[in-house]
Amino acid sequence: MKPWAAAAVLLLALTAVLAGRYQALRLHTAWDQQVYLWQRVWTPQHANALAASRDLFSTLRILGLQVHPREGYREIQVNTPLLKQDGRPLWLVVRLDGQLKQLDEPAIRQRLLQLLQRWQAAGLPVIGVEIDHDAATARLPEYQHFLQQLRQQLPASLQLGITALPAWIGSPALPGVLQQADSSVLQVHAVLSPQQGLFDGRLALRWASQYAHLSPNPFRVALPAYGMGLVSFDAQGAQVESEASVRVAGSTQELSVAPQQVADFLRQLATLNLPRLHGIIWFRLPLESDRRAWSLATLRAVIDHQPLTADWQVKFLPQPNGLYDLLIQNNGPVDAPLPREIGINASRCLAADAVGHYRLETTAEQARFIRISGDQLRAGQSRPLGWLRCQQITPGGTYVVP
The missing domain is CATH 2.60.40.710 (Endoglucanase-like)
Structure with a gap:
């Protein structure tokens, strides 16, 4: 091959590589960015956090109701005037704890619909209801029935969404569950073990790729922007401590996620060009006093592809x-x-x-x-x-x- 021809081939190869990287960056930039508000107690700090995040997040996903086997039903007293003033579209998130032995479907639906009506009467721009339920894989058929009945009672103008666990991938019951929802959120952050931490980018990429080919509807990926403590209080187990103290005596092991780790995952995720992947949802919106959450400046740096170096x-x-x-x-x-x-x-x-x-x-x-x-x-x-x-x-x- 003549020298000029070899140079031309090298130039074409370099151009293709750069074009691929540009396309990945463009896809990454174009993703819709949303955020969870997961605080169980609202404070005046929420006003500053919402105002400072307006240009980052298109939509808010707000914990409004929690059902726990020991605590029962807990409605979160959100600041409705503040959310109405903010004006961004929002989802009412209902957390059904995975430890629930069974779902009291009529009671849950009644409490959910009553809360939804109060939010709408207060003028909140609710566009959907998201069910966050870490159901055991064996109980997915039961969960499908719950969602099917809820869909029939929700106003037709509202979307129904769910969170999905990587553990469900491969279950023959998963397609039936996903068919009941308009969209879903794949959670790729969890404590698999203290040694593995909160987030494994390699596993998360594999899960997202598998899920993209299973989901019949749009989905988003939920990413961690926080840390947590594992409080060991006896020989049998530990309790998770995040934005609030668990108020038990014991040694605490801190688990965190490095911003660079998540930024690397996002760059690789963009190159996959997954079907029906519509965006990212960050957990969670940081408050000034939330010592385990990333600061908003860090979230902004990761989303905007800034160099993530300390100075x-x-x-x-x-x-x-x-x-x-x-x-x-x-x-x-x-x-x-x-x-x-x-x-x-x-x-x-x-x-x-x-x-x-x-x-x-x-x-x-x-x-x-x-x-x-x-x-x-x-x-x-x-x-x-x-x-x-x-x-x-x-x-x-x-x-x-x-």
């Missing part, structure tokens, strides 16, 4: 008598684990100490702050690191080890 800065706040209070600040676009180590070159130090998640090691020329416990620092926020009283702090002599 650490050590701030020196001068105080009287040569004292400096120290802060570690996250200037990057995403939440990140606190740095493992921070070093400050300084001499003739009279005293120093670390606070919070760090301990201090000192030499004649340096103060080293070593992380002793892990935690996340949200994008744009800072946290006390410690303090120094030194006669000489070397300009530019500070380093951070992520």
Whole structure:
């Protein structure tokens, strides 16, 4: 092959690769983005969170009713004036706990329809009802009957949606369940085991691909934007702690999902070009006090394909008598684990100490702050690191080890 011909072939191959990547990015960008509001107690922080998220999420999916074997029926007192003012389309989500031994179908439908009527009477722009039920695979026929009866009682103007579990894939009863709903949401985040964490991108891709070829109707994928704690309180088991404390004594193992992990999954998902995949639903809308949820800045960075790198800065706040209070600040676009180590070159130090998640090691020329416990620092926020009283702090002599 002549050199010019080889170059032409190489150029064509490179063009094809770039075109494929552009097409994947375009599909990823075009996906509809929605979000779950899952807080059981509404606070004034919801107003700020909704206002700041208006340009990110087209639709809100709001937990309105929960049915639990021990707690019974629990209606969530949502802020209806705030949601009416927000104006975005919303779904009423009903959570039927998977531990329910059986579904009291007439009672559940009655409570659901009564709540729906109250939401509509308050002027909320409800476009659908979503049933979130982690049914055991063996009970899918029973679940299909419940959905079939509910569909007949719902107003024809409303959509009926369900959440779906990867464990249902392969069940001969799944097609019958999916036929009762106008759309579905595949949940690819769960605690399979503490070792596997909350999210496995490789498994999630496989599940989404399999589900896309089974679903007869549009579906979306629910992705995690949060962490949780597994509280071990006895030898038999553990309890999940997320946005609220479970208020039991025991050791807590924190599980989290890295933003880069989810961003990588989204890029790969876009290349599959799955039929009937209409968008992404994020769990959950973060509030300022929700320490386990990603910040809205992090969610925005992942959705907008921004570089997900931390940018650490050590701030020196001068105080009287040569004292400096120290802060570690996250200037990057995403939440990140606190740095493992921070070093400050300084001499003739009279005293120093670390606070919070760090301990201090000192030499004649340096103060080293070593992380002793892990935690996340949200994008744009800072946290006390410690303090120094030194006669000489070397300009530019500070380093951070992520």
